[in-house]
Each structure stands twice: as structure tokens, then as C-alpha cells.
Amino acid sequence: MRLTERQLSSRQWFAWSVGLAGLVQLALFAYASGPGLAGTADSTYYLHAARSLREVGRLLHPDGSAYRYWPPLYPVLVAVVGNLMGLRLLHGACLLGSLLGWSWLGRKLLPEARTWVLPWALALGTPGLVVSKFVWGEAVFTLLFAAYAAALYQWLHTTRNSWLAVATLAAGLLPLQRTIGFFLLVGVGAGLLLAAVKHPRLRPGVVVHLGLSALGGLLWHYYALLLAAPSVYQINRGWAQFFSSMADYGFVLLRWLLPVRASWYGAGAPVGWGIGLILVLATSWPRQHPPMAVTRPAAGLLPRLLWASLFSFLLLILIATTFTRSAAGLYDAERYASVIFGPLVLLVMSSLPVPRTKAARWLLISVLGIWLVYSAGRACTNAQNLRQLPTISATQ
Numbered sequence: 574m575r576l577t578e579r580q581l582s583s584r585q586w587f588a589w590s591v592g593l594a595g596l597v598q599l600a601l602f603a604y605a606s607g608p609g610l611a612g613t614a615d616s617t618y619y620l621h622a623a624r625s626l627r628e629v630g631r632l633l634h635p636d637g638s639a640y641r642y643w644p645p646l647y648p649v650l651v652a653v654v655g656n657l658m659g660l661r662l663l664h665g666a667c668l669l670g671s672l673l674g675w676s677w678l679g680r681k682l683l684p685e686a687r688t689w690v691l692p693w694a695l696a697l698g699t700p701g702l703v704v705s706k707f708v709w710g711e712a713v714f715t716l717l718f719a720a721y722a723a724a725l726y727q728w729l730h731t732t733r734n735s736w737l738a739v740a741t742l743a744a745g746l747l748p749l750q751r752t753i754g755f756f757l758l759v760g761v762g763a764g765l766l767l768a769a770v771k772h773p774r775l776r777p778g779v780v781v782h783l784g785l786s787a788l789g790g791l792l793w794h795y796y797a798l799l800l801a802a803p804s805v806y807q808i809n810r811g812w813a814q815f816f817s818s819m820a821d822y823g824f825v826l827l828r829w830l831l832p833v834r835a836s837w838y839g840a841g842a843p844v845g846w847g848i849g850l851i852l853v854l855a856t857s858w859p860r861q862h863p864p865m866a867v868t869r870p871a872a873g874l875l876p877r878l879l880w881a882s883l884f885s886f887l888l889l890i891l892i893a894t895t896f897t898r899s900a901a902g903l904y905d906a907e908r909y910a911s912v913i914f915g916p917l918v919l920l921v922m923s924s925l926p927v928p929r930t931k932a933a934r935w936l937l938i939s940v941l942g943i944w945l946v947y948s949a950g951r952a953c954t955n956a957q958n959l960r961q962l963p964t965i966s967a968t969q
Contacts (some may be wrong), residue, residue, distance in 0.1 A: 591676045594692035595669050598701075599900045601952055602665050605706050605959035610657055610664075612965030616708035618642065620965075623651035641797040646749040647710035657708075657965075660698045664705040667716040668949030672696060674719030675915035678726060679922070687922050690941050694918050697948035698829065698830060699955050700757055700911035715912050717743050722916065725761070726875045732774065741782050748790025753890060753909060759785055764878040813844070814901060816847060818894040821906040822887055823850030829914060830921060832947050838903060854884060857920035876923060879916040886913055 612620075621641045625633040630649055632640035635742045638646065654660050672695045679691035695701070704711035721743035728736035744761075747754030762783050769779040820843035827833050838846070858877035890909060894901040928934040 578730040583685060587680060590689040591673065594696035595672055597693075598668055598672055598696035599665055600773075600898075601696075601702055601956045602705055603667055605702060605956040606661055606664070607960060609964030610661055610708050611706050611959070611962040612708045615643070616965055617649055618712070619648050619708055622648035622908075626652040627655075641643060643710070644749045644752060644754075644793055644797075646685040647713060650713060651708075660708065664712040667712040668701050668705050671715045671719045672721045673703065674716070675919055678719075678723055678875075679919050681726060682919065683923055684927065687925075687941075690945070691919060691922060693945050694913060694922070694948065697945065697952045698914055698918070699951060700829065700907065702952065702955060703959065704908055704911045708965055709908065710750055710912050711908060714747070714754070715915065717750055717754075718757060718912050719747050719915060721747065722875070722879060725878070727929070729874055732778075734778070737778050737782055741785050744782070744786035745789045748787070749793060752790075752794070753886065753893075753912075755787070755790060756886040756889040756893075757882045757903065757912070758783075759889065760881035761878050762786075762885065763885070764874075764881040768874055804832060806946055812895065815891050816907065817843060817864045818891045818901050819850055820844070820846040821901070821903050822891070823847050823853070824903065825906045825910050826850060826853045826917065829917070850887070853917070853921075854887070857883065857917060857924055859920060860924050873969060876920060883913050883916060883920070 592710060618640070621635045622632040624644075625640075626630055626648065632645055634640055634642070650663065651660055654663050672692060675695055676688075676692040680688045683691065701712070701715060704715075721740055724736050724740035724743055727733070728740050744758060747757060765775070765779045765783065769776040823846035824833070824838050827846070828835070830853065857880060859880055871953075887910075925937065928937050
């Protein structure tokens with residue numbers, strides 16, 4: 574099918590928007606990580622496991638015991654790239670790949686005018702920049718989820734088994750990169766099972782996809798939790814921790830979308846930030862526009878799957894902080910939630926009302942413009958602050 578001149582022009586503008594946004598994102602990351610990558614206690618475990626894999630062929634903790642506290646994929650990748658400079662390049666590639674993946678999905682799922690805004694919202698977002706500065710697995714994690722969502726859309730759109738295979742591979746790697754990858758898959762899996770009930774042609778693919786997606790992660794966690802070490806599933810601090818974590822994640826998500834300052838967290842009541850989390854989820858619920866349902870068969874289903882993954886991710890991570898030794902607190906919430914920044918922004922932009930008048934259209938453009946300008950200022954400030962952090966050495 575030949576494209577019209579208007580469609581060609583639209584594609585070119587979108588490509589320019591994505592390309593320039595990607596360059597800006599890489600420039601921010603290059604500046605923030607210029608002195609080197611930063612680290613935490615987790616980082617020393619990743620680096621030691623990678624070093625032991627290269628030297629003795631096994632993933633080990635610094636005390637010589639079997640590596641088991643986190644899934645194995647990230648230290649394996651650290652071992653493959655070989656040094657911190659290679660890891661820095663890997664993080665930058667993951668940042669760019671995630672932006673490309675969610676921008677491509679935005680092109681499929683959003684009204685045309687908003688597809689040019691999404692890449693800039695992603696490029697100027699704080700979550701990816703922060704986690705990529707550290708020797709953490711989240712940078713790779715965000716890329717895997719973007720790749721999974723894109724491949725899943727293609728399978729739903731075309732029903733080709735090749736896309737199902739790509740989606741299954743990406744999904745299977747999620748819990749091998751971060752345990753909370755299971756939390757994302759729970760929501761998607763529930764949505765796919767419901768879709769399979771309504772669409773019998775999807776049933777064989779859905780069953781195979783879900784089974785294989787969970788297999789690798791389940792085998793690893795069977796080894797890590799039952800064979801290599803005793804289980805860590807025990808009560809932490811009771812339901813007070815559940816609501817405290819709810820406030821943490823509510824504040825983090827609101828801060829992504831609104832001009833909320835970090836100092837406001839202590840000033841506001843925790844229940845208010847918890848209610849904010851509920852409001853963000855309610856606001857991001859997909860509102861299907863008729864043209865999308867007609868021209869893009871998967872456009873109606875995939876946004877609901879993404880929303881279900883956000884809901885299951887947040888609910889299960891709140892439960893995890895209550896009943897396990899999972900880290901809790903505002904800074905850990907910002908780190909763990911970074912994987913859902915892309916789909917959340919996409920869903921929020923999708924849920925914005927379609928302007929019916931010229932005045933409403935200009936109001937929406939103004940709001941989005943102000944948001945992007947504010948995000949740009951915050952991104953520059955964060956890049957400067959991240960640049961000042963102490964760096965980690967490969968021997969730590």
C-alpha cells in the first residue's frame with residue numbers, strides 16, 4: 574500500500590522527533606556518567622559475581638558463597654562487557670533502546686499529534702537517567718520490558734509465531750534480570766488469559782507463551798530460595814509497611830507527572846500520597862478512541878495489558894515489602910518503579926481527552942509544552958547532581 578504525501582511527512586517528523594530526543598537523552602546520560610558510574614552495596618555484589626564468573630566460571634558473593642540474592646542475568650552481562658566503560662555503553666544503549674521501543678508503541682497507540690511528544694517526555698524523564706548512572710540492573714530491565722511490549726503488540730496485530738517467540742524470549746528474561754519481572758508478567762498474563770477466553774485463536778499461543786515465560790525465572794528462584802539458601806519470605810513490618818510503601822510509590826509516580834518537589838514528601842500526609850497512587854492508576858486507565866480500534870486491531874488490547882502490568886507490579890511490590898525482606902523506602906521505590914515509567918507516560922498521554930475545539934486544542938498543547946519545559950529543567954539539574962556522585966571502581 575502506497576503512503577500518501579501527508580503520511581510520509583508525518584513519518585519523517587516522527588523520525589526526527591525520536592532521533593533528536595534520543596540524542597538529548599544520550600547527551601544527558603553522557604554528562605551525568607562522565608566521571609564514571611556510581612554504586613551501592615548491590616553494585617559490589619554484581620561486580621564481584623561478574624569477576625568470579627570470568628575467573629572461576631561461577632557466580633559468587635564476596636564471601637565466597639553462591640550468588641543467589643538477585644537473578645543472574647545482569648552479572649552475566651557485566652562479565653560479558655568486561656569493564657565499567659563497557660557497562661556504561663551498555664546502559665546508554667539500553668536507555669536509547671527503551672526510548673525507541675516505547676516511542677514506536679506510542680506511534681501505534683496514540684493520536685498522531687501526541688506521538689511526537691512522547692519521545693521527549695521519555696528522554697527528559699528522571700527514572701532512566703538515575704538508574705543508568707548506577708551499577709544496577711534496571712537499565713537492562715527497562716529495555717527488556719519495552720522489547721516485550723513491542724513484540725507482544727506485533728504478535729497480537731499479526732498473530733505471527735515469530736513475534737510470539739520474540740515476546741516469549743523477552744518475557745522469559747525479565748525475571749532472570751529482576752525478580753520483580755514476575756510482577757509485570759502477572760498482569761500481562763491475566764489479561765492474555767481473559768483475551769484467550771474471548772478469542773479462541775489466541776489460546777494455544779497464550780498457553781505456550783505464559784508457560785515458557787515463567788519457566789527460567791521459576792527454576793532460578795527454586796535454586797536461589799530453596800537450594801542455595803533458606804527462604805526469605807517472612808513477615809517484615811506488618812501492614813503499616815504496606816501503607817508506607819503505598820505512599821512512597823504514590824509520591825514517586827506523582828513526581829514523574831507533576832511539578833512535585835522532593836522536599837514535599839515529608840510535609841504531606843502519607844495517606845495523601847497513597848491516594849495519589851490510586852488516582853494515577855485511575856487516570857492512566859486506557860480510554861479507547863474509535864479510530865484506533867478500527868485501524869489498529871491490537872490497539873484496544875495492548876494498552877489494557879500494559880495497565881494490568883502496572884497494577885499487578887505495584888500491588889505485588891507493596892505486598893513484597895510487607896511480607897519479605899524486600900527493600901522499602903522512597904529511594905528504593907524510585908529505583909524499582911523506573912521500569913514502568915515508559916508505559917505509564919504512554920497510558921497517561923493516551924487517556925488525555927481529545928480536544929473538540931480550537932481553544933481546547935491550544936490548551937492541551939500549552940499544558941504539554943509547559944510539562945516538557947519543566948521536565949527539561951529538572952533533567953538538567955538531575956544530570957548535574959548525578960555527575961557529582963562518587964564513582965565506583967571495578968574491583969569493589
